[in-house]
Amino acid sequence: MVASLDALEAARLVERLARLVRMRALKGGLNPAQWEALRYLARANRFSRTPAAIAEYLASTRGTVSRTLASLEEKGYVARRADSEDGRSVNLALTRKAMDALKRDPLLTLAEDLEAGARGRMGDMAAGLKGALKAAIARNGTRAFDACFSCRHFRKDAHAGAAMPHHCGLLDAPLSDSDSRAICVEQEPMRA
Amino acid sequence: MVASLDALEAARLVERLARLVRMRALKGGLNPAQWEALRYLARANRFSRTPAAIAEYLASTRGTVSRTLASLEEKGYVARRADSEDGRSVNLALTRKAMDALKRDPLLTLAEDLEAGARGRMGDMAAGLKGALKAAIARNGTRAFDACFSCRHFRKDAHAGAAMPHHCGLLDAPLSDSDSRAICVEQEPMRA
DNA sequence: TCAATATGATTTCGAGTAGCAATCATGGTC
DNA sequence: GACCATGATTGCTACTCGAAATCATATTGA
Structure with a gap:
């Protein structure tokens, strides 16, 4: 597979748009990894709200995620609770504060910008990006984390x-x- | 402006695809900021290859970029040279090693994945992303860094x-x- | 039964990065 | 020539990451 010039341009844009979001997000007192953990928890079902799952979703390590979660808990965004069935496992829940923060997620402004840029072809665009993620997942052999x-x-x-x-x-x-x-x-x- | 569900989905995908690239890039011994500096320098004209311009492009600070460049220079990826006309200013150039590294830029695999995902609509997709960047730039009042x-x-x-x-x-x-x-x-x- | 092993999570440690503010050097202005 | 603006770097502090070690709890199998 060889990438066209349009594809290269698109890849650069994806990277740059993501960077703008990340930089904006920093000002809220949460770093990118923390934001992504919150977003993940807001979308994950009850079997998937664990440190190990987050680590895999973020392509990070358990150690790093453990610290991320400690920081989020200290700031009052998540609650950790030992699993009642497996004493090793920890279950995570978002607090009210986290829900409120997610309503002001910088990712929402990216969504608005995409809406403005796509000019009515948003469906095609989302489908294309989804296909790209699928390809990336197939290449890396990571989990899909789909619905x-x-x-x-x-x-x-x-x-x-x-x-x-x-x-x-x-x-x-x-x-x-x-x-x-x-x-x-x-x-x-x-x-x- | 209110974002549609497709737009939200697309924003999430942009973020996740970018994260996958960033994580993959780390294994090469360069961090995300260093990669982005190299990519920028490879595309910037001779008036724009300075620390200050990079800082603005990356929405970062001059101090941080100065360290990023020090690290890149130490590793042999960039050369710093005082500007002959303005003694305060520093001109940057990529080394052979940097050019070679850019040929294996993880961003290229993202481009391939996008190509695979877009299924022939790559032009629309690139245009949509470009429009989104335009909107983001208008909102933030930052420089466009266009051709x-x-x-x-x-x-x-x-x-x-x-x-x-x-x-x-x-x-x-x-x-x-x-x-x-x-x-x-x-x-x-x-x-x- | 109980050792051996696997798994989930955390902690320790070292390297590195970020931003802010102070500093240095040079250029431009009045 | 004093004064201020600008480009870059550095000192400082806080924080982040990943790798490896550690702890605690299942699970397996002799």
Whole structure:
């Protein structure tokens, strides 16, 4: 695969836009890694809100993430709680303060800028970027962290009518509608 | 301006793709800021290869950039030379080693992934991202760092036939063809 | 049963980076 | 020639990262 000039230009723009967001984000007292951890936690389902999952999502290490979380906890953005079933594991939750902060996420202004720049072709653009991520993931062999409902282990309406109507065949656990829309560390795409 | 769900998704993808590049880049012994400085220098014209211009391009500070450059010089990637006309100013040049490194720039793999993801709509995608950058620049009031030939001070073929056929009306200096394609710290778009 | 091992998380340590403010050097102005 | 502006660097402090060591809790298997 050889990249066109347009592709190279696009790659530079992706990098530069991301840098602008990162630099802006710093002024809020949170560093880029901290912001990304908050964003991840806001989107992850209950099986995926752990330090190890964050480390994998961020392509970082557990040690680094542990410190990031310690800092976020000290500042009042996340709560850590030992898992009731596995004493080694830690469950994370966002505080009210974190939810409020996310409403002013600098990433939202990037979204607005993209909306302005795409001029009605936002759908194509999002699809293209998504395809690029897919390619990157295939290349690196990392996890996709995609939506639960798009997973090969997802059993839609396995408990039809119940409050948690769906089911995860891998974790053998019932899933609510909102669970199914969240991203999951275990997500694997459908077989081709 | 309110951002659509597609726009939000796209913003997340931009951030995540950029993070993957940054993380991959670390393994080469250069940090993200150092990579971006090299990329900038490879594209900047002779008026723009200075510490101050890099600081502005990266939305960083001169102090930080000074250290970044010291590190790059120590590792043999850039050469610093005092400007012959202004003794305060420093001119930067990439070494052979830097040119070689840029041939293996992790950003190139992002370009390939984008090419794969865009499925033939790469032109639209690059245009959309460019529009987004324009919006971000307008919002922040930062410099555009766009191509010399797209500048309001550019005088095409002011010295027709000469080795440096074009001219910059702001700096009052002749420009070669390759100068005119490079990016410039002083670039200002045409008046509307 | 209980050692050996695997796993999740944290801590320690060292290298490096960031921003801010102070400083140095040079250039331009009145 | 005093004064201020500008480009760059440096001292300082705080913080971040990654690698490796450590701790605690499962899990496995003899």
